Amino acid sequence: MAAAIEGQTAGARTWSNAIRIAGVDIFHDLAAAEAIWRGFETPGHSFTPYQRFDFLAAWQRQVGERDGLRPFIVVAHDSERRPLLLLPLAIESRLGAQCATFMGGKHSTFNMALYDRDFAANATEADLAALITLISERSRVDALALHQQPLRWQDLPNPMALLPHQPSVNDCPVLAIPPDAEPATLVSNSFRRRLKGKERKLQALPGYRYYVATEGADVCRLLDWFFRVKPLRMAEQKLPNVFAEPGVEQFIRAACLAPRADGKGYAIDIHALECDEEPIAIFAGVADGHRFSMMFNTYTMSANSKYSPGLILMRDIIDRHAGDNYRALDLGIGSDEYKRLFCKDDEAIFDSFIPLSLRGRPAASVLSRLNRAKRAVKQNPHLLEIAQNLRAMFR
Numbered sequence: 311m312a313a314a315i316e317g318q319t320a321g322a323r324t325w326s327n328a329i330r331i332a333g334v335d336i337f338h339d340l341a342a343a344e345a346i347w348r349g350f351e352t353p354g355h356s357f358t359p360y361q362r363f364d365f366l367a368a369w370q371r372q373v374g375e376r377d378g379l380r381p382f383i384v385v386a387h388d389s390e391r392r393p394l395l396l397l398p399l400a401i402e403s404r405l406g407a408q409c410a411t412f413m414g415g416k417h418s419t420f421n422m423a424l425y426d427r428d429f430a431a432n433a434t435e436a437d438l439a440a441l442i443t444l445i446s447e448r449s450r451v452d453a454l455a456l457h458q459q460p461l462r463w464q465d466l467p468n469p470m471a472l473l474p475h476q477p478s479v480n481d482c483p484v485l486a487i488p489p490d491a492e493p494a495t496l497v498s499n500s501f502r503r504r505l506k507g508k509e510r511k512l513q514a515l516p517g518y519r520y521y522v523a524t525e526g527a528d529v530c531r532l533l534d535w536f537f538r539v540k541p542l543r544m545a546e547q548k549l550p551n552v553f554a555e556p557g558v559e560q561f562i563r564a565a566c567l568a569p570r571a572d573g574k575g576y577a578i579d580i581h582a583l584e585c586d587e588e589p590i591a592i593f594a595g596v597a598d599g600h601r602f603s604m605m606f607n608t609y610t611m612s613a614n615s616k617y618s619p620g621l622i623l624m625r626d627i628i629d630r631h632a633g634d635n636y637r638a639l640d641l642g643i644g645s646d647e648y649k650r651l652f653c654k655d656d657e658a659i660f661d662s663f664i665p666l667s668l669r670g671r672p673a674a675s676v677l678s679r680l681n682r683a684k685r686a687v688k689q690n691p692h693l694l695e696i697a698q699n700l701r702a703m704f705r
């Protein structure tokens with residue numbers, strides 16, 4: 311294990327008593343970091359379900375390794391070596407520099423460190439400055455490129471927002487669920503009536519049902535169907551099949567079958583509408599008792615598709631989680647029209663591009679400018695239309 315850890319302690323550096331971060335351990339091996347990582351997945355810590363060990367370990371082993379990314383897991387601790395935060399990063403080469411980015415790639419809607427709750431509530435700019443200095447001194451990484459970070463998670467701030475940052479390319483459409491909200495109030499009466507009218511057609515199908523897959527056999531069967539149907543749906547939309555990229559299917563299958571440490575489902579949960587003849591629609595996402603966050607979905611190619619099964623399923627998911635006292639639900643980043651039928655608000659998320667070396671300065675600067683330009687295009691309907699047309703031409 312010693313070979314997998316870089317920079318055990320702060321050594322000769324003595325921080326002010328006001329700074330809690332006294333040192334960092336850096337792991338380049340998932341197994342070496344696993345015990346500490348799982349220790350952060352308890353009620354005494356703040357983390358999103360996208361940063362659970364089982365989720366990101368499956369991604370790193372199936373996708374990250376195939377893409378040549380090397381784990382770079384930073385654990386910051388106080389003077390008594392109590393862990394304060396864990397940054398689940400991976401190293402990749404970008405613009406001639408070694409950049410550390412969050413594990414999970416495009417499959418994580420939100421990226422965040424896992425925090426001790428007290429540290430998250432009381433962290434200061436000096437704490438974050440100490441963290442960056444220690445990472446710089448004890449690694450050969452040139453820059454941190456940290457995308458899609460929430461400003462808060464549940465009731466706590468995200469300390470990384472104390473670093474220089476900028477808005478992410480996209481915001482995230484979100485449905486806030488007030489305490490004790492009646493599920494019926496979260497989807498308008500007129501919309502519910504329309505969906506009920508469509509659902510009556512589906513209810514006539516033998517074995518029609520909504521459920522969450524809790525058995526491995528159901529998970530595998532639904533995923534088999536998903537990986538047959540989704541490429542057809544994406545081809546209809548003239549979109550590239552991102553699920554055919556190396557390792558992605560294996561990652562999704564592994565995460566959908568990885569039991570959560572709290573015993574409440576899998577690292578990725580699959581919600582489904584089904585009848586005896588076929589699956590009709592699925593939505594898969596991550597949940598943590600506070601928020602459900604959708605990752606991927608599709609619906610049948612059969613005539614049953616004309617009854618809007620995806621929208622019916624989304625209504626069922628909202629009702630289920632509101633009944634379980636969840637406080638938020640999102641459908642992932644993107645501008646698809648169906649998302650606005652349910653998620654009326656936008657949650658701001660941010661990116662940070664932090665140079666750690668002289669080589670990292672130009673890389674961080676270019677990455678920052680590129681993201682600002684992408685956001686400007688996304689925020690301008692005319693520029694966005696031009697960009698979409700150019701993408702379609704080159705595809």
